[in-house]
Amino acid sequence: MGIVTQRLDGAPVTAALDEGTRAALRTRSPTDPLPTLASVHRGVDSPFQFYRRRQLKAAEALGIRFQDEPLPPGAGPRELVERVRRLDADPSVHAVLVEHPLPDPFDFGAAIALLRPEKDVDGVSPANLGRLLAGRPMHVPAVALAAIDIARHYGLPFEGEPVAVIGRSETVGLPLAILLAARPPGPNATVTIAHSRTHDLRQTIANTRTIFSCAGKPGLLTREVVPEGAAVVDVGISSVPDPSRPGGSRSVGDANPESLEGWASALTPVPGGVGPVTVAELMRGTVRAWERLRTEGGGSR
Amino acid sequence: MGIVTQRLDGAPVTAALDEGTRAALRTRSPTDPLPTLASVHRGVDSPFQFYRRRQLKAAEALGIRFQDEPLPPGAGPRELVERVRRLDADPSVHAVLVEHPLPDPFDFGAAIALLRPEKDVDGVSPANLGRLLAGRPMHVPAVALAAIDIARHYGLPFEGEPVAVIGRSETVGLPLAILLAARPPGPNATVTIAHSRTHDLRQTIANTRTIFSCAGKPGLLTREVVPEGAAVVDVGISSVPDPSRPGGSRSVGDANPESLEGWASALTPVPGGVGPVTVAELMRGTVRAWERLRTEGGGSR
Numbered sequence: 086m087g088i089v090t091q092r093l094d095g096a097p098v099t100a101a102l103d104e105g106t107r108a109a110l111r112t113r114s115p116t117d118p119l120p121t122l123a124s125v126h127r128g129v130d131s132p133f134q135f136y137r138r139r140q141l142k143a144a145e146a147l148g149i150r151f152q153d154e155p156l157p158p159g160a161g162p163r164e165l166v167e168r169v170r171r172l173d174a175d176p177s178v179h180a181v182l183v184e185h186p187l188p189d190p191f192d193f194g195a196a197i198a199l200l201r202p203e204k205d206v207d208g209v210s211p212a213n214l215g216r217l218l219a220g221r222p223m224h225v226p227a228v229a230l231a232a233i234d235i236a237r238h239y240g241l242p243f244e245g246e247p248v249a250v251i252g253r254s255e256t257v258g259l260p261l262a263i264l265l266a267a268r269p270p271g272p273n274a275t276v277t278i279a280h281s282r283t284h285d286l287r288q289t290i291a292n293t294r295t296i297f298s299c300a301g302k303p304g305l306l307t308r309e310v311v312p313e314g315a316a317v318v319d320v321g322i323s324s325v326p327d328p329s330r331p332g333g334s335r336s337v338g339d340a341n342p343e344s345l346e347g348w349a350s351a352l353t354p355v356p357g358g359v360g361p362v363t364v365a366e367l368m369r370g371t372v373r374a375w376e377r378l379r380t381e382g383g384g385s386r
Numbered sequence: 387m388g389i390v391t392q393r394l395d396g397a398p399v400t401a402a403l404d405e406g407t408r409a410a411l412r413t414r415s416p417t418d419p420l421p422t423l424a425s426v427h428r429g430v431d432s433p434f435q436f437y438r439r440r441q442l443k444a445a446e447a448l449g450i451r452f453q454d455e456p457l458p459p460g461a462g463p464r465e466l467v468e469r470v471r472r473l474d475a476d477p478s479v480h481a482v483l484v485e486h487p488l489p490d491p492f493d494f495g496a497a498i499a500l501l502r503p504e505k506d507v508d509g510v511s512p513a514n515l516g517r518l519l520a521g522r523p524m525h526v527p528a529v530a531l532a533a534i535d536i537a538r539h540y541g542l543p544f545e546g547e548p549v550a551v552i553g554r555s556e557t558v559g560l561p562l563a564i565l566l567a568a569r570p571p572g573p574n575a576t577v578t579i580a581h582s583r584t585h586d587l588r589q590t591i592a593n594t595r596t597i598f599s600c601a602g603k604p605g606l607l608t609r610e611v612v613p614e615g616a617a618v619v620d621v622g623i624s625s626v627p628d629p630s631r632p633g634g635s636r637s638v639g640d641a642n643p644e645s646l647e648g649w650a651s652a653l654t655p656v657p658g659g660v661g662p663v664t665v666a667e668l669m670r671g672t673v674r675a676w677e678r679l680r681t682e683g684g685g686s687r
Contacts, residue, residue, distance in 0.1 A: 194522060215516025218564075220556050221495060245583060247590060253567050255521050262563075263519075266554050266579050275590055277578040278567050282546060288593060289548060289576055 088314060091239070091351040095361040098231075098238045102365035106147055109372045118179075120375035121150040122206065122367070123172050125165070126184035128155035133184055135336075136364075140182075143364045149371055152178065162192050169196045173204060179378050180206035180371040185256070203377050206370040209256045217260055220267075224370055229261035231362035232297050232318050233272065235353055241316045242294040244272045249290040251339070252299030253280045257320065261297055286310055298339040307344035316351040320359050336360070389615060392540070392652040396662040399532075399539045403666035407448055410673045419480075421676035422451040423507065423668070424473050426466070427485035429456035434485055436637075437665075441483075444665045450672055453479065463493050470497045474505060480679050481507035481672040486557070504678050507671040510557045518561055521568075525671055530562035532663035533598050533619050534573065536654055542617045543595040545573045550591040552607075552640070553600030554581045558621065562598055587611055599640040608645035617652040621660050637661075 110120070122144060124137055137153070144151035154172065156164050165183075172181045181204045185193040197205065202212040208224035216223050236243050248265055252258030258278065265274040279289050281300065287310045290296055298306055299320040306317060321339035338355030345352055353359055411421070423445060425438055438454070445452035455473065457465050466484075473482045482505045486494040498506065503513040509525035517524050537544050549566055553559035559579065566575040580590050582601065588611045591597055599607055600621040607618060622640035639656030646653055654660055 194520060211513065211516035211520045211522065213516070214519040215512035215514070218515040218519050218556060218560060219495060219512045221512065245585070247585075253569070255519060259519060259564060259567070262579070263560060266560070266581065268554070268583075273583050275578070275580050275584040277576070278563070279576050280567065282569075282574050283576040284546070284548075292589060 087347040088350060090346050090349050093235060093239050093241075093316075093318075093351050093353040093358060095231075095235060095353065095358045098235050098362045099365040101238070102234070102362070102369055103143075103147060106365070106369045106372050109369075109376065110148055112376075117379065118177055118375075119148070119150045120180075120372050121152055121178050122180045122182065122371040123152040123154050123178045124182045124184075125154045125156070125168050125172070127160070127187070128158065139361070139364050140367065143368050144371075147368055149368055162190055162195070165191055165196045166199065169199050173200050176378075178204065179375040180204055180367075182207055182367070185209070203374055203381070206367060206374050207256075208260070208370075214255070214260065217263060224374070225264065226256050226260045227366035227370060228257050228299075228320060228359065228363045229264055230366045231359050232261055232299075232320050233264060234366070235359060235362050236295060236297075236316075236318050239351065241318070241351060243274050245274065246295065247275045247277070247293045249277045249279055249293040249296045250299065251279045251286070251290075251296065251305070252301070252321070253278055254299065258299045261299065261320070265297070290315075300339050302339055303337045304339075304341050306340040308348040309344075311345060311349055313348055314350050317345065317349050317353070318359065319353045319355050322355055322360060388648040389651060391647050391650050394536060394540050394542075394617075394619075394652050394654040394659060396532075396536060396654065396659045399536050399663045400666040402539070403535070403663070403670055404444075404448060407666070407670045407673050410670075410677065411449055413677075418680065419478055419676075420449070420451045421481075421673050422453055422479050423481045423483065423672040424453040424455050424479045425483045425485075426455045426457070426469050426473070428461070428488070429459065437661075440662070440665050441668065444669050445672075448669055450669060463491055463496070466492055466497045467500065470500045474501050477679075479505065480676040481505055481668075483508055483668070486510070504675055504682070507668060507675050508557075509561070509671075515556070515561065518564060525675070526565065527557050527561045528667035528671060529558050529600075529621060529660065529664045530565055531667045532660050533562055533600075533621050534565060535667070536660060536663050537596060537598075537617075537619050540652065542619070542652060544575050546575065547596065548576045548578070548594045549596045549598065550578045550580055550594040551598045551600065552580045552587070552591075553602070553622070554579055555600065559600045562600065562621070566598070591616075601640050603640055604638045605640075605642050607641040609649040610645075612646060612650055614649055615651050618646065618650050618654070619660065620654045620656050623656055623661060 141151045172178050187193045197210045208226045250262045262276045266276045295316045297318045301321045303323050319338035319340045324334045327335040336356045442452045473479050488494045498511045509527045551563045563577050566573050567577045596617045598619045602622045604624050620639035620641045625635045628636040637657045
């Protein structure tokens with residue numbers, strides 16, 4: 086009697102989120118500005134073109150304006166800072182994404198700190214991270230929200246349960262751990278934060294029932310590491326070479342799906358799991374930013 | 387052949403911190419203002435008079451000015467906000483503490499958010515919590531620093547090791563968990579966050595070698611819960627009735643020292659462990675705030 090591993094498709098979660106986003110957009114009067122999401126990035130040098138195409142497509146489908154903001158070739162930290170300042174000051178822009186991580190000498194942290202929290206739709210500025218930690222969140226990192234919403238949609242055991250977060254990045258692993266540990270009505274989970282330097286990952290997560298993996302390490306999670314019957318939410322997305330694909334690469338998660346098949350109770354696929362839900366969270370966040378700025382008239386500075 | 391439980395006295399850690407604070411103060415020229423720490427509280431209604439007396443004594447011994455700022459009897463949230471605003475604007479004040487938790491209708495979170503991060507010496511404002519989470523800390527909660535410094539002083543196994551933090555408060559447990567999980571030169575620990583709703587605390591912390599307890603629950607940690615040979619840093623401080631003491635009460639930690647004697651490898655006492663080290667961290671933080679404001683001329687707003 087083997088375990089049947091449930092495949093946790095992101096599509097129904099995305100559909101539910103988009104329904105809420107559309108409902109909020111129906112409150113828009115003809116004189117209101119269109120909700121606008123600006124995306125700042127390095128242009129052709131950026132390895133994240135794929136995500137932006139997905140964001141553009143989702144925005145168009147919902148009636149959100151997607152404003153592409155590539156930096157000119159050869160631009161440096163000063164151009165990035167100037168671009169963020171301009172978008173922060175522009176009343177026709179409600180939400181701003183800044184590509185990250187960025188290579189040296191770019192300073193993502195310095196640039197994102199210039200954005201008022203109302204427009205920091207991905208919740209990665211110190212102001213929004215501080216609100217999250219202080220228990221008064223405004224925008225929260227979209228990928229952390231997506232991981233929780235997909236787990237909740239499929240009824241995974243994580244509320245009040247022991248869970249693991251693998252990865253301790255400032256913008257994914259740590260915010261997710263804080264959200265998971267939040268008191269009711271938060272998930273109220275007992276959270277173990279593991280990472281690349283954890284000595285014995287298998288032992289560390291042996292008693293957890295749901296594992297949120299944000300390591301960005303293909304093949305990390307196999308049946309040698311994951312406890313039998315645990316559920317895996319695969320938040321890690323990496324690009325691996327694949328000459329058979331257009332572009333020469335494909336996206337993979339931290340989990341080895343072949344190894345976990347018949348072993349894990351459930352697994353989110355990559356692609357098609359947390360990724361599309363994250364895009365839907367960003368769209369919902371953009372509409373919330375638009376609502377908030379419409380109400381408050383510009384936000385805090 | 388029992389275990390001999392080492393008593394981890396805070397005094398030598400405090401002495402080492404104070405030595406650094408004194409060295410920094412020797413850079414003061416006669417025309418420089420005295421470093422000044424202001425303490426805002428509810429006056430006679432506050433249950434924390436004991437801590438303030440200790441802060442006053444430590445400040446006087448080091449040459450730091452301690453400015454007592456009791457609110458008038460019957461004061462409410464508006465008086466608290468006005469007091470914080472005034473101290474934030476006062477160039478002769480370098481560091482400000484605000485009593486917390488505060489009963490309704492006081493709003494600690496709203497008041498502390500008005501303080502510029504340079505003066506928030508206990509690192510509990512959203513701005514400082516955000517810097518901590520974003521990996522760019524300025525001031526960090528003093529009690530979390532104290533717990534780490536005492537563990538480091540006595541060479542407890544926590545750097546690169548599995549550790550537990552019991553408690554998930556915004557100002558103690560969560561900041562401590564984030565500090566412990568920080569990449570090298572941070573402690574690089576694998577961190578489990580447990581709390582009051584954790585189903586099976588014994589099982590949850592069974593594989594951890596050092597336990598940081600911030601629950602504020604006297605008697606929580608006994609040999610029935612703590613793994614044999616683990617070290618306990620007792621961060622929880624509660625007041626329990628004791629008619630034999632002046633004032634009718636005494637301070638106790640989360641640990642039951644009698645139960646852990648001969649079982650835990652090490653234990654910080656309460657009182658005399660993390661408490662005095664926390665006061666020394668606040669004094670060091672006050673001098674750092676003074677240095678920073680002297681250099682930057684007023685700080686950020």
